[in-house]
Amino acid sequence: TSITTIIRRFDSVLNDRLANGVELPKHIAIDEYKGDTDAGTYQLIIANAETHEPLDILPNRRKNTIKDYLRKFGSSVNVVVMDMNPHFKEAVKKALSRPVIVADRFHYSRYIYWALDEVRRIVQKEWHAYDRKQCKRMRHVLYKRKEKLKEKDRWYLNRYLGMSDVLKQAYILKEAYCKWLDWAKKTNDIKEIKEKLFEFYKQVEESNIPAFIKAIQTFKNWQVEILNSFSYGYSNGFLEGINNKSKVIKRNAYGFKKFERYKGKILLSNQYKEIGIHLG
Numbered sequence: 001t002s003i004t005t006i007i008r009r010f011d012s013v014l015n016d017r018l019a020n021g022v023e024l025p026k027h028i029a030i031d032e033y034k035g036d037t038d039a040g041t042y043q044l045i046i047a048n049a050e051t052h053e054p055l056d057i058l059p060n061r062r063k064n065t066i067k068d069y070l071r072k073f074g075s076s077v078n079v080v081v082m083d084m085n086p087h088f089k090e091a092v093k094k095a096l097s098r099p100v101i102v103a104d105r106f107h108y109s110r111y112i113y114w115a116l117d118e119v120r121r122i123v124q125k126e127w128h129a130y131d132r133k134q135c136k137r138m139r140h141v142l143y144k145r146k147e148k149l150k151e152k153d154r155w156y157l158n159r160y161l162g163m164s165d166v167l168k169q170a171y172i173l174k175e176a177y178c179k180w181l182d183w184a185k186k187t188n189d190i191k192e193i194k195e196k197l198f199e200f201y202k203q204v205e206e207s208n209i210p211a212f213i214k215a216i217q218t219f220k221n222w223q224v225e226i227l228n229s230f231s232y233g234y235s236n237g238f239l240e241g242i243n244n245k246s247k248v249i250k251r252n253a254y255g256f257k258k259f260e261r262y263k264g265k266i267l268l269s270n271q272y273k274e275i276g277i278h279l280g
Helices: 003-017 063-073 086-095 105-126 129-137 151-162 165-184 190-207 210-221 223-232 237-252 259-273
Strands: 027-037 040-048 054-058 079-082 100-103
Touching (some): 063 086, 086 100, 105 129, 105 223, 151 165, 190 210, 190 223, 210 223, 237 259
Antiparallel strands (some): 027 040
16 A cells, blocks of 8 residues: 555545534643644644543644634633643633633642752852762752652752752752642642742742742742642643653654644544554
8 A cells, every 4th residue: 555545545534533623621721742743833732621632733822823713612611721821821811701720730830940950050150060060960859859869869969958058948948839739739728728828939038049039920920820720630741641642653653744644643543542443
């Protein structure tokens, strides 16, 4: 069978199996991924936040594209899970009537770890070359929870925290954030979650560390959406898994020039997976 015939048959399956737009359920999750197709570098995947089923893929992540699609197919949608992309938030708010936006926990937690890493990079510039390189190589000891560190890692952690009061304070803030997050995930008291988050803000402000001040400003800008993540319990973690599978599909095919074929392969692979059929 020639390649042309295979492509023609695949296109025929796409026309039969995939609709041009899907009526969306009440709770959805959206995320971008790097497709590198004729439609653009980045595409946007939409999935059911409850069943984790991918529903549709938009050709780009532009605000108007998202807004138009939600206006056309999102009349039932009232909850949207997303990363902290201001363009996504604006598109969702303009398209839907009073939507509940849920910020993904992984994405907002990254701002705290990025702040810690920024402090590390700044303070280690003043160190001896050996410690500078070693700290960069062993930086994972700063990010891991203290109770999960092995004895060797604890030694490195204590060494580097002892070399900089600022780094030590930044580490304490990271641990305080993790403590708040762990506690918040176990309680249903949103009011108390908010109060303890404000206590963390105060701790950061008293530290006067610019990287962390900047991080909590982002938290304040997304505070409603962050608190919603505890009220609704949704996350985008499963979409990261779908995106990773999409990368494997693209790599195995040595890339897809046509967006519609790449989109079809991703969506059909998930559909046929449910009935135990492997799609080429």
